[in-house]
Structures are given as structure tokens and as C-alpha cells.
Amino acid sequence: xxxxxxxxxxxxxxxxxSPEVLFWVGCAGSFDDxxxxxxxxxxxxxxxxxxxxxxLGKEESCTGDPAKRAGNEFLFQMQAxxxxxVLNAYExxxxxxxxxxxxxxxxxxxxxxxxxxxxxxxxxxxxxxxxSGKLKIEGGKLKGKxxxxxxxxxLGRANGEYEAPRKLIETIEAEFVEMxxxxxxxxxxxxxxxQMFKEPEKGDKDINIERTEEALETKAxxxxxxxxxxxxxxxDGVKNQEKEGSVKVMDLAELIxxxxxx
Amino acid sequence: MSxxxxxxxxLIALGVAVFFFSxxxxxxxxxxxxxxxxxxxxxxxxxxxxxxxxxxxxSKMVVRPxxxxxxxxxxxxxxxxxxxxxxxxxxGIFGTHRVLxxxxxxxxxGAINFFEVxxxxxxxxxxVFLWRRNIARVSRFHKPEMKGWxxxxxxxxxxxxxxxxxxxxxMNAVEHNIEGSVAAGFAISGTLAPILSGFSQESLMIMERVxxxxxxxxxxxFLNYLPFSKHFHxxxxxxxxxxxxxxxxxxxxxxETVTKEVKMMMDPNxxxxxxxxxxxxxxxxxGAKDVVDLNWVQLMNAYxxxxxxxxxxxxxxxxxxxxxxxxxxxMDVRDRLEVVGKNIDHNQGKFIDDGxxxxxxxxxxxxxxxxxxxNACTEACPVEIDPLSIIMSMRQFLVMEESSAAQxxxxxxxxxxxxxxxxxxxxxxxxxxxxxM
Numbered sequence: 001x002x003x004x005x006x007x008x009x010x011x012x013x014x015x016x017x018s019p020e021v022l023f024w025v026g027c028a029g030s031f032d033d034x035x036x037x038x039x040x041x042x043x044x045x046x047x048x049x050x051x052x053x054x055x056l057g058k059e060e061s062c063t064g065d066p067a068k069r070a071g072n073e074f075l076f077q078m079q080a081x082x083x084x085x086v087l088n089a090y091e092x093x094x095x096x097x098x099x100x101x102x103x104x105x106x107x108x109x110x111x112x113x114x115x116x117x118x119x120x121x122x123x124x125x126x127x128x129x130x131x132s133g134k135l136k137i138e139g140g141k142l143k144g145k146x147x148x149x150x151x152x153x154x155l156g157r158a159n160g161e162y163e164a165p166r167k168l169i170e171t172i173e174a175e176f177v178e179m180x181x182x183x184x185x186x187x188x189x190x191x192x193x194x195q196m197f198k199e200p201e202k203g204d205k206d207i208n209i210e211r212t213e214e215a216l217e218t219k220a221x222x223x224x225x226x227x228x229x230x231x232x233x234x235x236d237g238v239k240n241q242e243k244e245g246s247v248k249v250m251d252l253a254e255l256i257x258x259x260x261x262x
Numbered sequence: 263m264s265x266x267x268x269x270x271x272x273l274i275a276l277g278v279a280v281f282f283f284s285x286x287x288x289x290x291x292x293x294x295x296x297x298x299x300x301x302x303x304x305x306x307x308x309x310x311x312x313x314x315x316x317x318x319x320x321s322k323m324v325v326r327p328x329x330x331x332x333x334x335x336x337x338x339x340x341x342x343x344x345x346x347x348x349x350x351x352x353x354g355i356f357g358t359h360r361v362l363x364x365x366x367x368x369x370x371x372g373a374i375n376f377f378e379v380x381x382x383x384x385x386x387x388x389x390v391f392l393w394r395r396n397i398a399r400v401s402r403f404h405k406p407e408m409k410g411w412x413x414x415x416x417x418x419x420x421x422x423x424x425x426x427x428x429x430x431x432x433m434n435a436v437e438h439n440i441e442g443s444v445a446a447g448f449a450i451s452g453t454l455a456p457i458l459s460g461f462s463q464e465s466l467m468i469m470e471r472v473x474x475x476x477x478x479x480x481x482x483x484f485l486n487y488l489p490f491s492k493h494f495h496x497x498x499x500x501x502x503x504x505x506x507x508x509x510x511x512x513x514x515x516x517x518e519t520v521t522k523e524v525k526m527m528m529d530p531n532x533x534x535x536x537x538x539x540x541x542x543x544x545x546x547x548x549g550a551k552d553v554v555d556l557n558w559v560q561l562m563n564a565y566x567x568x569x570x571x572x573x574x575x576x577x578x579x580x581x582x583x584x585x586x587x588x589x590x591x592x593m594d595v596r597d598r599l600e601v602v603g604k605n606i607d608h609n610q611g612k613f614i615d616d617g618x619x620x621x622x623x624x625x626x627x628x629x630x631x632x633x634x635x636x637n638a639c640t641e642a643c644p645v646e647i648d649p650l651s652i653i654m655s656m657r658q659f660l661v662m663e664e665s666s667a668a669q670x671x672x673x674x675x676x677x678x679x680x681x682x683x684x685x686x687x688x689x690x691x692x693x694x695x696x697x698x699m
Contacts, residue, residue: 005696006693006696008693025695027682029695031683031691031692044699055693056692057692057696058689058691058692058693061683062682062683062684064678066674066678066684069654070657070661071549071658071660071661071667072658072661072667072675073516073520073549073662074520074548075675075678077516077517077520077521078527078528078679081524081528082528104510104512107510108512108513109513109514112516113516113521153636153637157512157636157637157638158510158511158512159510159511185638185641187578187638188578188636188638190578190634191634192635193634193635194671194674195634197673197684198668198670198671199668200632201584201585201631201632202628203579204583205582206582207578207581210581210582
């Protein structure tokens with residue numbers, strides 16, 4: 001698997017080609033060591049399914065989501081307009097991203113600033129690939145594993161997508177178990193609204209601990225996530241509960257890649 | 263009966279009640295319109311649908327089944343029993359007595375029977391709610407912001423409703439014992455009637471008047487209590503759901519003032535030394551420091567809140583002991599707006615700066631920074647109030663006007679600005695992950 005080449009938009013343009021879909025990697029997916037594994041897993045699946053895709057590479061920049069949620073509308077719009085210039089220059093039509101925050105911002109907040117694209121979260125995209133038969137997975141390594149799913153706020157409540165991630169878990173024939181609070185009532189991991197980048201306010205508990213405890217109550221072996229920030233928060237929570245030996249936090253892109261690999 | 267002194271008194275009572283109610287509703291309307299303009303008149307069919315489903319159909323109330331069930335009983339009871347108030351109004355004005363009984367015949371008896379059953383169900387529901395609040399002490403009714411008036415208000419409403427329902431049943435029970443009455447043998451009052459059978463006809467006639475007057479004066483008094491109470495939600499729930507945000511919850515509005523500035527900054531042909539036009543006026547404040555910086559929908563949200571606390575119960579920050587409570591945000595906006603409104607009343611229609619603001623005097627920075635923007639509060643609200651949008655407006659003020667975010671957040675923003683990521687990594691390294699495929 002070492003010679004897998006991920007094309008960039010600039011490369012393709014030089015060859016006079018334009019790919020079907022842009023994979024928006026996001027900052028966590030580009031720089032965070034844990035999230036980079038998610039990025040690679042998703043990219044491998046795209047290659048395996050023979051998808052015509054590319055990344056922006058060094059031309060990608062933060063969508064501005066953390067700045068906007070922190071209240072810095074100015075910085076957000078500067079980021080957005082700069083990104084939109086790049087995206088429009090490449091005549092991007094369709095974007096897929098492994099980060100629900102990028103997904104939400106690109107999909108909902110860019111159009112009014114001149115950036116109108118079809119934007120999909122990777123769980124939606126993978127579901128589509130499986131349903132169209134472009135990607136085939138039958139049970140595989142994860143068959144029968146006890147898995148729970150933590151709904152990312154910016155995929156679930158923010159955009160009403162609860163089914164795609166659950167369909168993926170169904171595909172890998174895992175033993176799926178819901179947490180007490182799920183779907184529209186799912187509890188936040190504690191990272192949203194730029195909380196990821198600051199210490200929490202004074203309280204009697206950290207939000208990720210509260211959520212992790214609930215996930216552990218399900219006795220799942222794997223806590224499935226669909227957001228790099230949720231992943232960090234839940235992984236920290238599992239460590240805090242000293243369960244890292246028996247419980248893994250994994251992104252759905254990783255589970256799909258793992259189930260399908262030989 | 264015919265027109266006499268009683269009808270005259272009734273007209274005065276009705277006039278006074280309607281006058282003061284309109285006056286106070288007018289003040290609330292005035293206060294709401296102190297907010298900034300916001301056009302929410304798009305997509306009318308969807309807005310009507312939303313209002314019908316959420317407010318009229320109570321769709322979000324039943325998410326919590328126990329509270330939802332009893333709330334629907336009170337709601338249906340309130341709406342339907344008020345049909346009977348129509349008859350009371352006609353009787354009161356024209357000196358008739360149960361004017362609809364003869365023309366409606368059997369339908370009238372059926373309707374009154376139905377109302378009586380509803381009245382009983384309303385009484386039971388109110389007792390259940392009093393029990394939940396005061397004996398079972400459901401935790402969301404006992405958060406710090408619920409001290410004092412907020413708790414009393416809730417109890418007063420329930421007690422008044424019980425009294426009004428008893429007045430209605432009592433009135434019918436008295437009439438049951440009056441010879442030749444058209445109102446005899448109803449479902450609930452008929453079984454209560456024997457208690458009163460020992461009284462003379464004269465006493466019963468007086469008692470009937472006392473109950474009749476008690477009931478209608480109670481309703482008129484309750485009407486005038488609404489503008490001062492969280493119970494005003496029975497009116498504003500409808501426009502509030504009509505004007506609610508229809509877009510995905512994750513879509514936060516783009517601040518248009520900022521868009522203009524950013525576009526100008528990015529335009530290579532813009533004149534950096536251009537002076538603002540003479541008629542430009544004061545530049546608008548970024549974000550919200552006080553209630554007048556919020557938009558009118560956000561202010562209407564505050565008057566629509568009935569302090570049920572479902573938002574706070576679902577808030578991850580509140581659940582983990584942080585100071586943030588979305589309900590308190592709404593209560594604070596209303597409290598501050600009331601202060602601003604009174605200030606305007608006392609100063610001949612103009613607001614005189616009182617040196618106070620929504621920020622700091624009501625809502626602390628600690629509360630604002632505890633929000634994860636997860637939308638659990640907006641999802642939970644049965645009338646589609648949006649506390650999150652207020653938190654975001656106020657964060658915008660803190661960051662763009664005061665530059666007073668936490669140090670770590672400033673660092674994050676500096677990184678985004680300098681190297682296009684919230685951490686200090688070079689943008690040129692963004693594709694490094696591909697090397698380890």
C-alpha cells in the first residue's frame with residue numbers, strides 16, 4: 001500500500017483534469033496524529049473504490065469554524081472568502097470531508113459568501129458508495145463486535161444526519177448498541193464552539209468524562225466517532241476511566257477500512 | 263333577565279380589563295421592536311406548518327411524555343373551555359342567561375358535559391404539576407435562576423387555574439339545584455350538586471351570581487396577569503414558532519456588517535484612506551452588549567420563554583456544573599429588556615443610559631464561554647427559542663469589540679490567521695500525511 005498517491009488539485013489541473021470530488025481534509029485531519037490515521041483510512045477507501053478525487057494540499061486552509069464559534073466573525077469571513085476564491089478557481093462542484101465542523105461550515109455558511117458546493121460528510125459519502133455498489137464490504141473483521149456510536153453535534157442536531165453513520169455500522173455487521181442519549185438527544189463531547197482550544201469553565205465534571213461514562217455503560221468494545229474532535233475527547237475520556245486496554249475509540253472511516261481490508 | 267346595573271358593571275369590568283391588557287401587551291410589543299430588524303418572512307408555507315405542528319400541535323412538548331401529556335390536557339382544556347367564555351361574555355353584556363342553551367339544544371348539553379370533564383382533567387393536571395414542582399421537586403425547577411419570583415409565578419399560575427376551574431364547576435353545581443334551570447345534570451357538577459342541595463332557592467340564586475362573577479372576574483384578572491408572567495407564552499408561542507429559524511441548526515448567520523468590511527479589505531482597488539460618507543452615521547456595534555443590540559426575534563424569544571428549563575436540563579455545560587444555563591440567558595434578556603422598557607416609560611419615550619447592560623450586569627462572561635454550541639438547548643425548546651444565537655451575538659461583542667477572549671482562544675485565532683490552522687503548523691505541511699500512505 002506504499003505507492004498510493006493522493007493527487008492534489010494543482011497536480012490535476014496541470015494535467016488538464018478535474019476530479020469528481022474534492023476531499024477536504026481539515027486541520028485536525030492534516031496535523032493531528034490521531035486524526036491523520038482517519039484521513040489515511042478514508043483516502044485508502046476512496047482509492048479502493050476507484051473514486052476520482054483530489055485534495056487541496058497546501059492550498060487548503062482552516063474553514064474558519066473555530067474562529068466563528070469563538071465570536072470572531074471577522075476572521076471567519078476572511079478565511080471563508082479566501083477559501084472560496086481557491087475553491088471557485090478550481091471550479092469545485094462536490095466536496096467530501098471527514099470533519100463535521102468543516103462539513104457544516106462549507107455546506108451552510110459558505111453559500112451566502114459566494115461558495116456554493118454539494119458538501120457531504122464522509123459517513124454520507126461512504127453510505128452512498130456502499131449503496132451504489134462502488135464499495136463492497138461484508139462483515140469482515142468487525143463482524144459481531146459490540147459497537148456504540150457517539151453522534152457529533154455538527155452532523156446530528158446541526159444537520160439532521162443520524163442515519164448514515166448507523167447504516168455504516170449495520171454494513172460491517174457489528175453488534176450495535178445505542179447510548180442512553182443518542183441522535184437528537186445525543187450529549188456533546190465537550191469540544192464544540194471552540195472549547196477544543198481552551199480550558200473548560202469551572203464545574204464539577206468535564207463533559208467528555210460524562211459522555212465517556214455513558215458510552216462505557218453500553219459495554220461496547222468500540223466507541224465509534226465521526227469527528228476528529230469527538231475522537232480526541234472520547235479517547236481522553238477512555239484514558240481517564242483507565243479503559244484504554246479494552247475500549248477503542250475509532251472513526252467510522254477506520255472501521256469501514258478495517259472491515260474491508262484483507 | 264334584562265339589561266340592568268349588573269350588565270353595566272360587567273361592561274366596565276370588561277373594558278378596564280381589556281384596556282390594561284392591551285396597554286401592557288403594547289409595551290411588550292414596543293420592547294420587542296427595540297431589537298434590530300431581521301427579515302423572517304420567507305417561506306411562509308413552511309412557517310405556517312411549523313407553527314401548526316410545534317405550537318398548535320405541541321409536537322415538541324411530548325418529547326418528555328409525562329409533562330407533555332398533562333400539558334396537553336391543560337392546553338386543550340384552556341382552549342376549549344374558553345368557548346364557554348364566549349357565552350359568558352354575551353350573557354354579561356346583554357343580560358341574557360345561558361343564551362346558547364336553547365338554540366343549541368342537545369349540542370349545548372354535550373358541549374358543557376365535555377367542558378366539565380376537561381375542567382376536571384385540568385384540575386388534576388395542575389395538581390400533578392404543583393406536585394412535580396413542590397413535592398417531587400423535579401430538578402430543572404430548582405436551579406439557581408429559579409429562586410424567588412420565577413418559582414412563585416409558576417405556582418400562582420397553577421393555583422389560579424385550579425380556582426377558575428372550580429368556579430366553573432361550582433357555578434354549574436349551584437344551578438343544578440335551582441328549579442327550572444337549563445343547566446342541570448351535567449357530568450361533573452351534577453355529582454357535586456347534592457352538597458349544595460340544602461340551601462334555599464334564594465341563597466342558590468345569590469351563589470350562582472357569586473360563582474358567575476368570580477369566574478369571569480378571575481379570567482379577566484388572569485388575562486391581566488399574563489403580561490407580567492412567564493405564562494405569556496400561551497400567546498407568544500404561536501408567533502415565536504412562526505418566526506423560528508427554519509435553516510439547519512448548524513447554520514449560524516453571517517454578520518453582514520462584517521461581510522462589507524472584509525470585502526473591502528480584500529478588494530485590491532479599495533481606497534484605504536477613503537473617509538466614510540457623511541450620512542453614514544455611527545458605525546454599528548459588532549455583536550451584542552445590551553438587549554438593543556439583539557434582533558427582535560431574539561427579544562421575542564425572551565418573552566416567549568415559560569422557564570420550563572428543558573434547555574438547561576439538556577445543556578452539557580449545565581449538566582457538568584458550569585454556570586451556563588440557557589434558560590437563565592432568556593430570563594436575563596427579558597429582565598434587562600423590562601428595565602430598558604421602564605426606563606423609556608419614565609423618560610418620555612427615550613432611553614437614558616443607566617450605565618448597565620445585559621453583559622456583565624445580567625449575563626457573565628463565564629456563562630458565555632461555557633457554551634459548546636451543541637444546539638441541545640434549541641433542540642429541547644418546545645417553542646423553538648434560540649438561546650444559542652444570543653450567546654453567539656454576545657461572544658461576537660466580546661471578541662470583536664473588546665478582544666477579551668481567553669488567552670488560549672486568542673492563540674488559536676492567531677494561528678488560524680497566520681498559518682491557516684488552529685495550531686501552529688505550517689500550511690505547507692498540510693499534505694504530509696500522504697507520505698505515509
